[in-house]
Amino acid sequence: MTKEVSCDQELPLTEHLRELRDRLIKSLLAVVATSALCYWQVDHILNFLLKPLLPVLSEEQKIIFTAYQEAFFSYLKLAIVSGAILASPFIIFQAWRFVAPGLYEHEKRFALPMVLFSCLAFLAGAAFAYFLVFPKAFAFLASFAGPMVRLVPTLKDYLSFSLRLLLIFGLAFQVPVALTVAARLGLISAQDLRRFRRFAILLAFILAAILTPTPDIVNQLFLAIPLVFLYEFSVFLVALVGK
Numbered sequence: 001m002t003k004e005v006s007c008d009q010e011l012p013l014t015e016h017l018r019e020l021r022d023r024l025i026k027s028l029l030a031v032v033a034t035s036a037l038c039y040w041q042v043d044h045i046l047n048f049l050l051k052p053l054l055p056v057l058s059e060e061q062k063i064i065f066t067a068y069q070e071a072f073f074s075y076l077k078l079a080i081v082s083g084a085i086l087a088s089p090f091i092i093f094q095a096w097r098f099v100a101p102g103l104y105e106h107e108k109r110f111a112l113p114m115v116l117f118s119c120l121a122f123l124a125g126a127a128f129a130y131f132l133v134f135p136k137a138f139a140f141l142a143s144f145a146g147p148m149v150r151l152v153p154t155l156k157d158y159l160s161f162s163l164r165l166l167l168i169f170g171l172a173f174q175v176p177v178a179l180t181v182a183a184r185l186g187l188i189s190a191q192d193l194r195r196f197r198r199f200a201i202l203l204a205f206i207l208a209a210i211l212t213p214t215p216d217i218v219n220q221l222f223l224a225i226p227l228v229f230l231y232e233f234s235v236f237l238v239a240l241v242g243k
Helices: 002-040 041-049 070-102 105-142 155-173 177-185 188-193 196-210 215-241
Strands: none
Touching: 002 041, 002 070, 002 155, 002 188, 041 070, 070 105, 070 155, 105 155, 105 177, 105 215, 155 188, 155 215, 188 196, 196 215
């Protein structure tokens, strides 16, 4: 009898783990499929990613690679990252299907818009970096070239630098989402955020100095200033959620 009760008690957890495994496998297969598709079109993706750098280079300058395997692994890295981004809606859907049965109706009504808002915020941060930050940052960094110093960008370094910036700005734009969820859980209030405003501004510049891949003040300002505006937007959202 004791053994049967124990098995019955462990069954729900086993089912949850099995469902989690199945959804992880589906998500992984989706990333593999979209990565293969992106590798097929990797030249177009690379050309799109290189556009902000091209005005900085002269007509005879090219992106180079210095090791035999560098180009292949750089293309593979770009394809996997692009595939993960392309498969992210399916991955989020799988995560939602796993979590949603355990939520109350009012929690679902709040969680689903937050998930969608989080995705849009990440895309907005990446677009902000690509269209506004990249041209200014690359022009500023290229200005250090001179008679004795020549800019010769490598494929590996450029991809690492640009993808890291896209990720950093995408995550930075998650600040309103994180603070709104915290307010919904009762951890913070709009008054708390207003009292913390001066420290938040200081923290934004510290985080910009730490997270920005290069130590130049231009890139740091491009990250710190949006963080300050996002914090102010978060105060508005938190006050709205509180009401």
